[in-house]
Structure formats: C-alpha cells, structure tokens
Amino acid sequence: MHSNEGHKQANCLKFLRSYFAPAKRAVEAANKLGSKDTSSQAHGSFLESFWWLYLGLEMEYFPASAGILFWSETRKDFLRSFNYFAKRKYRTVSAFTDSLWLRLQSTFKVSNNLFTFDGDMHFLDGSALISQFQTIFMIECHFARDCNAQILSSVITFSSPREWNKLRIRKGRKRRQISLTAVRDALIANGEFPNRIGEERVYAGFFRALEHMMTYQYFFDSLRRNPTVQERDAYLLERRCKEVSNWRLNFYIGDAKERFLELAEDLGAELVKEVKVQKFPLEYEPNSRDLTKYVEGLIDRWSNTQPLVLSARG
Amino acid sequence: MLFCTARMDGPTLKHDWIDLDGHRGSYALLSPKPHKETAIVFVHGYGGDSIKTWLEFQFLIDSLADEYPWYSGCDLFFYKYDGISSHIPASADSFLAFIRDIFPIPRRDLLDTDVQDFPGDFQSAAYEYYRTLLPNQYKHLVLVGHSIGGVVLRMAIWTVLRNAHQILIDEGVHNCDDSEFIKVEPLLGSDLCLFAPANLGVNFTGLLGVIANTRMIGTLLINWLRPVQAAYSDLSSDLPILDDVRKYTEEYSERFPSVLALRARVLWATTEKVVVMWQYKWDGPVEYCKDVTHTEVCKPTPEFRRPLEFVSYAQQRRAQAS
Numbered sequence: 001m002h003s004n005e006g007h008k009q010a011n012c013l014k015f016l017r018s019y020f021a022p023a024k025r026a027v028e029a030a031n032k033l034g035s036k037d038t039s040s041q042a043h044g045s046f047l048e049s050f051w052w053l054y055l056g057l058e059m060e061y062f063p064a065s066a067g068i069l070f071w072s073e074t075r076k077d078f079l080r081s082f083n084y085f086a087k088r089k090y091r092t093v094s095a096f097t098d099s100l101w102l103r104l105q106s107t108f109k110v111s112n113n114l115f116t117f118d119g120d121m122h123f124l125d126g127s128a129l130i131s132q133f134q135t136i137f138m139i140e141c142h143f144a145r146d147c148n149a150q151i152l153s154s155v156i157t158f159s160s161p162r163e164w165n166k167l168r169i170r171k172g173r174k175r176r177q178i179s180l181t182a183v184r185d186a187l188i189a190n191g192e193f194p195n196r197i198g199e200e201r202v203y204a205g206f207f208r209a210l211e212h213m214m215t216y217q218y219f220f221d222s223l224r225r226n227p228t229v230q231e232r233d234a235y236l237l238e239r240r241c242k243e244v245s246n247w248r249l250n251f252y253i254g255d256a257k258e259r260f261l262e263l264a265e266d267l268g269a270e271l272v273k274e275v276k277v278q279k280f281p282l283e284y285e286p287n288s289r290d291l292t293k294y295v296e297g298l299i300d301r302w303s304n305t306q307p308l309v310l311s312a313r314g
Numbered sequence: 315m316l317f318c319t320a321r322m323d324g325p326t327l328k329h330d331w332i333d334l335d336g337h338r339g340s341y342a343l344l345s346p347k348p349h350k351e352t353a354i355v356f357v358h359g360y361g362g363d364s365i366k367t368w369l370e371f372q373f374l375i376d377s378l379a380d381e382y383p384w385y386s387g388c389d390l391f392f393y394k395y396d397g398i399s400s401h402i403p404a405s406a407d408s409f410l411a412f413i414r415d416i417f418p419i420p421r422r423d424l425l426d427t428d429v430q431d432f433p434g435d436f437q438s439a440a441y442e443y444y445r446t447l448l449p450n451q452y453k454h455l456v457l458v459g460h461s462i463g464g465v466v467l468r469m470a471i472w473t474v475l476r477n478a479h480q481i482l483i484d485e486g487v488h489n490c491d492d493s494e495f496i497k498v499e500p501l502l503g504s505d506l507c508l509f510a511p512a513n514l515g516v517n518f519t520g521l522l523g524v525i526a527n528t529r530m531i532g533t534l535l536i537n538w539l540r541p542v543q544a545a546y547s548d549l550s551s552d553l554p555i556l557d558d559v560r561k562y563t564e565e566y567s568e569r570f571p572s573v574l575a576l577r578a579r580v581l582w583a584t585t586e587k588v589v590v591m592w593q594y595k596w597d598g599p600v601e602y603c604k605d606v607t608h609t610e611v612c613k614p615t616p617e618f619r620r621p622l623e624f625v626s627y628a629q630q631r632r633a634q635a636s
Contacts, residue, residue, distance in 0.1 A: 131373035
C-alpha cells in the first residue's frame with residue numbers, strides 16, 4: 001500500500017502540472033486556431049488526462065481526497081470535451097476504446113461520480129508497481145507534450161481523406177520532394193502546442209512515434225520479465241496504460257495504419273536517395289521497403305494487445 | 315490546505331519525479347529522505363534523451379532499494395540537451411549552466427511547480443511541498459555520461475578546471491594543491507562515471523550499422539536526415555577538440571591526482587562498435603559488460619544490474635576511504 005498522503009498529493013500535483021494543465025492549454029489554443037483536427041486532438045488529450053487521473057487513483061498513485069476535489073473543480077471542462085466527441089460521428093469517437101468510452105459515459109451520465117465504473121480488471125498488488133507506473137506516466141507525458149507527435153496523431157486519426165491527400169504533398173499524381181532538412185529541424189526545434197500543421201512536422205512526428213513505440217515496448221518487455229512484479233499485474237498495467245494512450249497511435253481506426261505506412265514509404269524513398277547522394281559507408285544496400293517492413297512489424301507488435309494469459313517465466 | 319508537507323520513510327519510500335524550471339526536457343527524481351548529500355546527474359548521448367537513454371534507472375532505484383540502498387538517499391537529475399545540432403563545447407557550456415543550478419547549492423525555484431491553470435491553493439501548497447524536497451546544499455556530486463554525453467562532461471570539467479586555475483593565479487596562488495582547486499571549483503571534486511564514452515571519437519561505419527539493427531532506429535534516421543551534424547563533426551573531423559581535452563585532462567590529472575573529476579571510471583560493452591574503445595591515461599581500470607550493446611550498457615534491468623552497481627560504486631569507495 002502506497003500509504004503516504006503527502007507523497008501521493010505531490011504526485012497529483014505533478015499530474016496537474018505535467019499533464020492536465022498542458023492539455024487544458026492545448027484546448028484553449030486549438031479553440032483559437034479554429035482547426036477541426038487540432039481541436040479533436042486537443043480534446044482527446046484532455047480526455048486522456050481524465051483517464052490517467054482515473055488510473056492513478058485506482059493505483060493509489062494519487063490520493064482519493066485530491067482526486068475528488070480535482071474532479072469537482074474540473075468536471076465542466078471534462079464534460080465539454082466529452083460532449084465534443086459525443087456529438088460527432090462514429091469515426092472520431094471510435095478513436096477511443098469501448099471500455100474507456102463506457103467509463104466516461106458511466107461517470108457523466110449515470111452517477112456523476114468519479115468512482116462508478118466497475119467493468120475494470122483490478123491489480124492484485126498495484127502498490128508494487130507505483131515506481132513503474134510513474135516512469136511510464138513520465139514517458140507518456142513527454143510524448144503527449146511533443147508538438148510533432150500531436151500533429152502526427154492528429155492527421156492520421158482525425159483528418160478527412162481530402163485533407164490527408166492535400167497534406168501528403170501530392171501534386172496531381174506526382175509526389176513532391178520532402179525536405180529532409182526541414183524534417184530534421186522540426187525534430188530538433190520542438191514546441192508544446194502545434195501552431196501550424198506542416199508536412200515537415202508530420203514526418204518529424206512519425207519519427208517521434210516510432211521512438212515512442214520502441215521505448216514503450218522495451219519498457220513493458222522488461223517489466224514482464226521482472227520477477228518482483230506479479231506477472232498478471234505487469235500485463236494488466238501494460239494493457240491499462242496502452243488503453244489510455246492508444247488513441248494517439250490507434251492503427252485500427254479508419255485509415256490510420258495506411259496513412260502511417262504511406263509516411264514510411266515516402267520517407268524510406270527519400271532516405272535511400274539521401275544515403276546514395278551522401279555516399280554513406282553502409283555495409284548493406286539500402287532499400288526503401290526495409291523501413292516500411294520494419295514499421296509494419298512495429299505496428300503489429302504495438303497493436304497486438306497483450307493477452308492476459310500467464311506464461312511460465314524462464 | 316490540500317497538500318501537506320509530511321515526510322515519509324519506510325518501505326514505500328520512493329523518488330518524486332518533477333520537471334525542472336528553465337531546463338526543458340530535464341527532470342529530477344527527488345528522494346523524500348530529509349538528510350541528503352548526494353546529487354547524481356545523468357547526461358545522455360547523441361540522439362538520446364533524458365528518459366529513454368537511462369530507461370529503468372528511473373524505477374529500479376526504488377524497486378531494488380533493498381539491494382541498492384545508497385540511491386534512496388540521493389537525488390537524481392536527468393539532463394536534456396540538443397545532442398545533435400550543437401557543437402560539443404556549446405553543449406558543455408549549457409551543461410555547466412544546468413549544473414550551476416543544482417550543485418552545490420540548488421536554486422530554490424529550480425522545481426517547476428507552476429500550476430496557475432488550476433484553481434485553489436495548489437500552487438503555494440505544491441511549492442511548499444517541493445521546497446522541502448531540495449536540500450540546502452549537496453556535498454557530493456556524481457556525474458554520469460553516455461557516449462557523447464561523456465565527452466560533454468569531460469569538456470565541461472576541463473573548462474571549469476581552466477577557470478579555477480585562472481582564479482587561483484589571479485589570487486596569486488601559483489603553486490596550488492588539489493584541495494585548493496576543489497575549494498575554488500567544487501565540481502572538480504565530483505565522481506565521474508562514463509558509459510561507453512566517445513572520448514576518442516566515433517566509428518562511423520559501426521554507428522550506422524549497429525543502430526540500424528537496434529531499436530533506436532530514430533537515431534539512424536536522424537543520421538540519414540543530415541550527415542554533417544555539429545556534435546558528430548566534432549568527433550570525426552580533424553578539429554583538435556578531442557585531442558586537447560584528452561591532453562590537458564591527462565596532464566592535470568597527473569599533477570593533481572586527488573581532483574576526482576579528472577579521473578573517470580568507464581564501463582564498456584564488449585560488443586562496442588560505435589565509439590573508439592579506449593580511455594584516458596589516469597582513468598580507472600578497464601571494465602566491461604558482456605552481451606550488451608552500446609545503447610544497452612547504460613540501461614539497467616532486473617537481470618542486468620551492472621549500471622546500478624557502476625554508478626553507486628564511486629560512493630561506496632568514498633565511504634570505504636572515510
């Protein structure tokens with residue numbers, strides 16, 4: 001049991017500072033910008049902060065007292081984002097999993113209470129995972145606040161086909177050249193909120209997403225091998241955390257997977273060209289399909305929700 | 315008041331994560347123990363960052379606290395910098411600005427606790443809570459670097475050494491001893507732990523080949539995006555940066571053997587293919603890890619604990635000596 005109240009309250013503050021407040025500011029910034037995709041992204045991010053709060057309370061990472069106070073102070077803000085999606089078509093709502101949506105509906109429509117949804121599987125010993133939860137929460141916060149990642153997520157999930165094609169720099173049937181220098185600059189110079197959706201930011205977000213998926217996978221692969229953690233809880237933590245953040249890289253929604261792979265194809269072709277121009281001393285012949293294949297494999301692993309079936313540990 | 319300033323002890327002890335004001339992407343894991351003397355500062359390498367380079371350090375220090383109790387009384391700082399487009403001397407300068415905010419006296423407003431978007435008294439209460447987490451002064455500093463982060467640290471130490479020397483000369487102290495150096499510049503008394511440092515340069519072919527086969531494909535892609543990048547060119551061209559840092563570090567280390575920061579302990583991966591694998595003349599004995607790569611050597615796991623032991627060793631040595 002993670003018993004110290006002051007400690008938990010500090011965690012709650014961290015949540016406010018690192019997740020809730022930036023998400024709230026992003027909604028305000030998106031409202032000013034007036035872009036539908038950016039608004040969807042910002043409201044999604046704001047709802048995600050609700051699910052982190054929920055999960056953090058369940059794991060006793062946050063104190064119940066602060067959670068209740070926080071909920072009473074911010075309920076209207078959450079309701080606004082809930083309604084933003086509830087009023088829209090199926091496509092945007094389905095970015096979130098059914099269980100998350102049920103949790104929201106249960107909270108807003110049934111009892112107006114933060115602790116009503118009983119459809120979740122619970123941890124056997126959540127307190128043993130507090131430090132791990134803090135680390136994965138930190139990883140998620142950094143990804144969520146990454147401007148390039150936000151743009152990438154926004155365009156693969158929420159953009160209409162017309163907007164996507166316009167963005168994907170096609171002129172007629174011919175593809176325009178990608179400025180790799182601009183992509184690199186976008187990767188380095190990162191802000192908190194997207195103020196402009198440019199192609200270089202989408203590609204920079206693609207790299208950021210790859211890195212995030214790999215880091216995430218590494219983290220949970222290791223956690224499942226950790227003998228001090230209940231194996232069932234390790235699987236459950238992965239499933240619950242991924243459930244909360246998966247909407248950012250949900251490859252089952254609409255054309256998200258196809259779009260992501262199109263970006264890989266574009267970049268693969270451009271990178272191979274660059275390698276040849278620069279005469280890199282590679283030990284193998286670069287092939288643009290290699291990147292796409294690699295990304296496909298990564299998507300498959302990422303999208304394959306770990307089953308809660310225990311295996312014998314080696 | 316919602317937040318209290320109670321301290322905790324006992325089996326649930328755990329480090330508090332908090333972002334650092336004025337240092338975007340950098341964060342701290344602060345121990346709630348009241349009497350803390352040691353700060354550990356981590357500096358990532360080329361294309362790395364403050365989280366993924368050191369992955370699992372963040373929680374293994376708590377979940378393995380019974381076996382590595384030293385960490386429970388330490389504050390950990392994870393520094394983030396632009397390790398791609400900045401030249402190494404500029405990165406070293408930025409790092410010094412960062413470390414001045416922490417050691418030996420941490421800046422009181424270092425912790426980013428601004429929650430003005432939230433109503434109520436969260437902000438002041440939070441500030442009070444976190445303020446109690448920072449000690450008035452650290453006595454010990456452990457600097458930990460990976461790959462190019464190791465070069466950044468070497469250069470930063472060389473820079474402060476020159477400054478300290480100049481200060482002593484200005485004060486008329488021409489035949490100074492080790493303790494006078496450390497008195498003028500406390501950073502020189504820090505322990506230096508380097509994971510696979512790029513002290514002697516980078517093996518280009520190796521880097522591209524190895525990274526292509528690791529999970530850090532992002533780094534490979536960044537390499538492809540622009541071959542001539544600042545930090546990289548510092549390590550590969552004929553610029554005298556590496557030679558100078560090595561030459562003067564070795565020279566001063568010989569003259570002032572008690573200036574700890576000049577003598578690093580270095581941990582290598584036996585499969586190292588990314589950096590040129592050797593160390594300075596007065597560094598500690600060569601240490602290797604089997605079956606890990608350049609990027610894995612600094613990442614502890616429940617099965618691979620050497621990084622945890624490696625960083626804590628310096629302090630054990632200090633304790634034994636005292």
